Amino acid sequence: MADLAPSAPLLSVRDLHVQFPTERGTVNAVNGVSFDLYEGKTLAIVGESGSGKSVTAKTLMNLLPRTAQVSGEVTYDGRDVRALAAEKVKHFFGVQMTMVFQDPMTSLNPVKKVGEQIAETLRYHLGRSRSEALEEAVELLDVVGMPEPARRVSQYPHELSGGLRQRVVIAMALACQPRLLIADEPTTAVDVTVQKHLLDLLDELRRNRGMSMILITHDLGVAHGRADDVAVMYAGRVVETADARTLFFDMRHPYTEALLRSIPRIDDPVHHRLDPIPGRPPELIDPPDECAFAPRCIYAQSDCLGGVPELSGLVGLHRFACLHPTGTERGMAAMSSNRAAGATAAGLPVTGSGGGSG
Amino acid sequence: MARFVVRRVVLLVAVLFAVTFLGFSAMNLLGDPLVNVVGVLAELDCEGIEAGLVEDTTVDAASRDCDTVAAAKAQYHLDQPVPVRYVLWVGDLATGDFGTSFQNDQPVSQVIREKLPETLILLVMAQIVSLGVAIPWGVIAAYRANRAFDRGSTVASFGLLSVPNFALGVVLLYLLALRWQVFPSAYEGDNLGGLVFSMVLPAVTLGLPLAASYQRLLRTDLITTLQEDFVHMARAKGLPPLRIMFRHALRPSMFSVITVFGVSTGALIGGSLVVEQIFGIPGIGREIVTAVVRDDFPVVLAIVMLVACTFVVLNFVVDLLYSWLDPRVRAR
Numbered sequence: 001m002a003d004l005a006p007s008a009p010l011l012s013v014r015d016l017h018v019q020f021p022t023e024r025g026t027v028n029a030v031n032g033v034s035f036d037l038y039e040g041k042t043l044a045i046v047g048e049s050g051s052g053k054s055v056t057a058k059t060l061m062n063l064l065p066r067t068a069q070v071s072g073e074v075t076y077d078g079r080d081v082r083a084l085a086a087e088k089v090k091h092f093f094g095v096q097m098t099m100v101f102q103d104p105m106t107s108l109n110p111v112k113k114v115g116e117q118i119a120e121t122l123r124y125h126l127g128r129s130r131s132e133a134l135e136e137a138v139e140l141l142d143v144v145g146m147p148e149p150a151r152r153v154s155q156y157p158h159e160l161s162g163g164l165r166q167r168v169v170i171a172m173a174l175a176c177q178p179r180l181l182i183a184d185e186p187t188t189a190v191d192v193t194v195q196k197h198l199l200d201l202l203d204e205l206r207r208n209r210g211m212s213m214i215l216i217t218h219d220l221g222v223a224h225g226r227a228d229d230v231a232v233m234y235a236g237r238v239v240e241t242a243d244a245r246t247l248f249f250d251m252r253h254p255y256t257e258a259l260l261r262s263i264p265r266i267d268d269p270v271h272h273r274l275d276p277i278p279g280r281p282p283e284l285i286d287p288p289d290e291c292a293f294a295p296r297c298i299y300a301q302s303d304c305l306g307g308v309p310e311l312s313g314l315v316g317l318h319r320f321a322c323l324h325p326t327g328t329e330r331g332m333a334a335m336s337s338n339r340a341a342g343a344t345a346a347g348l349p350v351t352g353s354g355g356g357s358g
Numbered sequence: 359m360a361r362f363v364v365r366r367v368v369l370l371v372a373v374l375f376a377v378t379f380l381g382f383s384a385m386n387l388l389g390d391p392l393v394n395v396v397g398v399l400a401e402l403d404c405e406g407i408e409a410g411l412v413e414d415t416t417v418d419a420a421s422r423d424c425d426t427v428a429a430a431k432a433q434y435h436l437d438q439p440v441p442v443r444y445v446l447w448v449g450d451l452a453t454g455d456f457g458t459s460f461q462n463d464q465p466v467s468q469v470i471r472e473k474l475p476e477t478l479i480l481l482v483m484a485q486i487v488s489l490g491v492a493i494p495w496g497v498i499a500a501y502r503a504n505r506a507f508d509r510g511s512t513v514a515s516f517g518l519l520s521v522p523n524f525a526l527g528v529v530l531l532y533l534l535a536l537r538w539q540v541f542p543s544a545y546e547g548d549n550l551g552g553l554v555f556s557m558v559l560p561a562v563t564l565g566l567p568l569a570a571s572y573q574r575l576l577r578t579d580l581i582t583t584l585q586e587d588f589v590h591m592a593r594a595k596g597l598p599p600l601r602i603m604f605r606h607a608l609r610p611s612m613f614s615v616i617t618v619f620g621v622s623t624g625a626l627i628g629g630s631l632v633v634e635q636i637f638g639i640p641g642i643g644r645e646i647v648t649a650v651v652r653d654d655f656p657v658v659l660a661i662v663m664l665v666a667c668t669f670v671v672l673n674f675v676v677d678l679l680y681s682w683l684d685p686r687v688r689a690r
Contacts, residue, residue, distance in 0.1 A: 061594050094596025101594075106587040111609050111684050120605070121595045156685040172595065 008078070009036035010212050011060070011097075011180055016072035018055050018064065018236075025285040029055040031236040032072075034315055037229075039179070042206060042213040044223035044244070046259065047233035050281050053216045056233070057184050060214075061099050076180070095125050097180035098173045100202075103189040104165035108157040114141075114168045115153025121175045140171040145201060163194035170198070174205060181206065182214045187222070199226060221263050224248060232256045235282050235292035238311060242318035252318070252325035254297045278348060291323070299324045299334040300344040366677075370670040377666040378659060382444045385655035394460045394653045395430045399423050447659075457656035461649070466660045469645060474664070476547065477634070477641035480564070481626055483557050485619070487565030488572055492615070495569065496576030497603050503581050511577075515570035523629050527563040527636040534559060545638045560637045564629045568622055572615050579611035586610075609683055616683065620676035627665055 018030035030052040037043045045053045058064050060074060062085035074081040076097060084092050101107040109117055118140055119133035128136065134153060141149035144167040157165055166186065173181055183202060187195040203226050206213045215227060223230050223244065230248075231241040232255060240253035251257050261275040279296040282288075291297070294304040303323055313319040324334035338350045385391070392400040404424040406412035414422065431437040435446050450457060456466035499508040518526075535543035541559050546552035583589065584607055592602045627643070634643035642661055649657035681687040 058590075063590050063593055088598075090596075090598070092596065093594060098596070099591075099594040101587050101591055103587060107591045109588040109592070109606050109610070110686060112606070120597070124597055124601070158686050169591070172591070 010039045010077060011037040011214075012073070012075040013056075013060070014073040014075075016056065016059060016074065017070070018052070018059055019069045020065075021067060021069070022285075027284045028287060029236055029284060030059065033233070033236075033238050034311075035229075035231055035238065035241065036315055037180070037212050037214065039212055040206075040210050041228040042203075042215055042226060044215045044217060044227035044230045045233060046217055046220050046223055046230060048218055048281050050235075050284070051233040052236035052284075053218075053233050054184055055236075057099065057182050057214065057216050060182060061093060061097070063099075091125050094121055094178070095176040096178060097182065098176070098178045099182040099184060100166075100169050100173050100186045102185040104162055104169050105189065107169055108165055110157055113154050113156055114160070118153075118168070118172045118175055121172060125176045136175070137171070140175055141168070143174070143205070144168075144171045145197075146171070162190045163198065166190055166194075166198055167201075170202065170205070174209070177209065178211065180212045180214070182216070184216045185218070186215075188218070195222075202226075219263070220248075220259050232259065235287065236284060237292070237308075237321065238319075239293065239322070240320040241311075242320075246318050250318075250327065252320040252327060252331075253293075253322045254299045254324075254326050254331075255293045256320075257326045258296075291321075294344075295346045295348065297346070298338060298344060298348065298350050299326065299331055300338070300346045300348065301334050302345040305345060362677075366670075366674045370667070370674075373666055373670050374663060378448070378663050379444060381659050381662045382447065382655075383440060385653070385658060386440050386443070389653050391434065391460070391653070391655055392427070392430065392436050394655075395434060395436075396427055399427050402427060404428070456660045459649075459654055459657050461652055461654045461657070466656045469657060470642070470660060470664065473640060473642045473645045476553075476639055477627075477630055477643055479553065480557055480560055480630055480634070480639065480641060481623070483554070483561035484564035484568065484626055484630075487561050488568035489615075489619075491566065491569035492572030492576060493608070496573045496580060497608065499573065499577045500580035500584065500607075501599065501603055503577070508577070511573065515573050518567050518570035521567065523563055523567065524632050524636060526566065527560070527633055530559050530563055531636065545640070547640070556637075557639070560630075560633045560639060563633050563636075564626055568626070571618060571622075575614040575618060576611060579614050580607055583607045583611045612683055613680070616676055616679050620673045623668060623672050624665070627668070 013036075014034045016030055016033040017028075020027040020029060033052070033056055035043060045056065047053045055064070059068075059070055060081065062082070064070065070082065076084075108114065115134055115137045118137035119128070119130065122128045122133040122136055123130065137153050138149045141152055146152055146164060146167050152160070152164075152168075157168070160168065166189075170186075181202075186202060187198050190198065199222060202213065202215075205211070215223065217223060220230075225244075227244045229241065230244050231238045232247070232253065233239065234255050240247065240251060240256045242251075247256065248260070251260070255277075258275070258277045262277060264272075264274055277296055282292050282295070289307055290305040291300070291307075291309050294300040297304070299322075301324055309321045309323050311319045311321045322331075324330045338344045341350075343349050390400060402415075402423055403412050404427055407414045407424055414424070428437075435443045438446065447457065454467065456470070458464070459466055459469060495511060499511045502508055531543065534540045542552075542556045544556075546556045580603075589602060589607055592606045593599075597605075630641065630643040631647055632643075633639070634641045635647070642664070646658060646661045648654070649661070
């Protein structure tokens with residue numbers, strides 16, 4: 001079906017802004033995010049904590065606190081999601097789109113049996129009887145690779161390990177065959193040994209069921225090989241977005257480059273020093289009118305401090321918000337002039353050996 | 359589980375010993391029980407009379423005053439020191455003999471059998487009223503936290519908490535029994551229906567202030583629970599808000615309420631003294647007031663013991679409720 005009509009995206013987000021009024025001032029958590037997600041595809045949203053990726057996900061699922069101020073358009077299959085949420089339309093969230101949370105230790109209700117928690121969705125949305133729903137819960141647990149599913153349904157979350165709990169959460173999310181699954185750091189809180197299993201499981205389920213997925217992570221390595229498209233977020237904006245191949249091998253934004261450099265690689269020599277990104281993410285209250293990454297960027301020039309760079313190009317193409325993109329002549333020129341000066345326009349010291357294209 | 363129960367029973371026995379010993383000593387040391395049995399005769403110096411040092415003032419030659427005193431002393435073991443009397447009392451208790459009321463020579467066990475059911479019904483109804491009011495009230499307040507309803511109920515609950523129960527009782531009695539005549543103004547204990555019906559106002563009087571404190575606790579705990587990831591998860595599953603409140607958030611938020619439920623029984627029994635007076639309910643509360651005023655210490659002791667028992671048993675029930683509420687408690 002997707003082959004016949006690939007034209008309209010399943011989920012389309014345009015110019016999404018989210019603000020939280022606080023006592024210290026308004027936090028600009030998301031500042032104009034736009035992306036498209038097509039049926040059966042995976043979009044990875046990558047960024048540090050505080051980049052606005054989780055807030056974006058929560059906005060899509062209508063999970064923000066009431067105080068949040070949201071503007072922009074979120075369209076799912078031609079329908080305005082925020083209007084659906086406001087009208088309290090039944091059987092949309094949980095059936096069409098659903099979400100898997102970061103921490104399986106806290107995202108299951110501690111006082112309910114896991115079987116009940118899975119069955120509950122089936123009973124409410126699909127009108128299954130208690131016994132039918134429990135049978136389906138066993139099948140779902142089997143699908144997500146839970147050992148002894150028939151016994152597990154009558155166990156409580158505290159009787160399961162983190163990895164098994166996350167399988168329960170995934171089974172719960174899959175119960176009503178959603179078309180879109182938002183996975184918010186689905187493996188961050190589980191043991192490293194289990195992470196790959198869970199990610200592969202999610203990927204396999206997505207392919208088998210023709211689901212679309214938004215995979216939110218701080219780890220570009222997680223996105224690699226699993227995402228069709230990647231959007232890199234920084235300070236509430238998408239700073240670079242492209243298909244995965246382009247983004248990993250021909251990135252333009254210095255932040256994407258810096259993120260990739262900060263990941264340890266298996267083929268690095270032993271005791272190889274990672275390149276951490278200097279400095280910290282900016283405050284989201286009253287951000288200065290400049291490229292948010294400029295203070296940490298080794299390419300920064302004076303024009304970077306003169307305003308927030310626009311995301312270039314059309315939605316769906318390789319887009320980046322940088323005046324001196326890495327891998328281009330402008331970027332090379334910026335880098336060499338900063339090296340010559342020993343510091344960037346924002347005052348970050350640059351040594352001859354430190355990073356860059358060299 | 360078996361160990362748990364055994365520990366509780368041991369605790370119950372220990373508490374009963376402590377409470378009755380304190381009560382027994384207090385009643386005996388603060389007043390002379392002999393006075394309550396024989397009246398002014400207790401003042402007689404019988405030893406002096408026997409020795410011929412004091413003149414015997416007996417009017418009726420058939421029964422000498424000092425014989426009466428001696429008989430009373432023997433009957434109530436008043437010639438023994440207090441610790442011995444306590445042991446004797448406990449021994450009687452073990453055989454189901456609560457002693458005899460000084461007041462009217464009725465066995466105390468009979469007094470309790472007559473008065474206890476009324477008070478128990480009152481207490482149970484008061485708790486039903488308070489939980490029945492507090493749970494929906496707390497849920498709605500937490501669901502719309504810091505909105506108009508929540509702010510209004512904060513004021514209302516502090517209002518209810520600061521109104522003394524005799525005032526609330528009188529107001530309810532005036533409005534609902536006298537003015538609008540919804541409920542009977544006099545106690546009707548002939549049949550169960552009439553009894554329950556005439557207990558409604560007293561139960562509301564006792565239960566409403568308690569509902570206010572339950573509501574405060576439940577609201578706060580619910581607001582905390584609503585921040586939990588599993589509530590977000592339930593929302594992501596597309597469940598409707600009220601279902602999330604009652605099926606997911608309520609149970610893990612009941613701990614404070616359940617704890618106070620156990621402790622509040624003492625306050626309720628205290629309150630029932632007043633409320634039983636206002637509404638003319640012939641219950642334990644009225645009985646203990648009379649008994650204390652008249653130093654009728656077998657009755658007082660029996661009631662004190664009963665209250666202590668209720669306390670320990672109720673807190674045992676509360677512990678069972680904890681483990682029913684949260685499976686993680688069961689595992690320990």
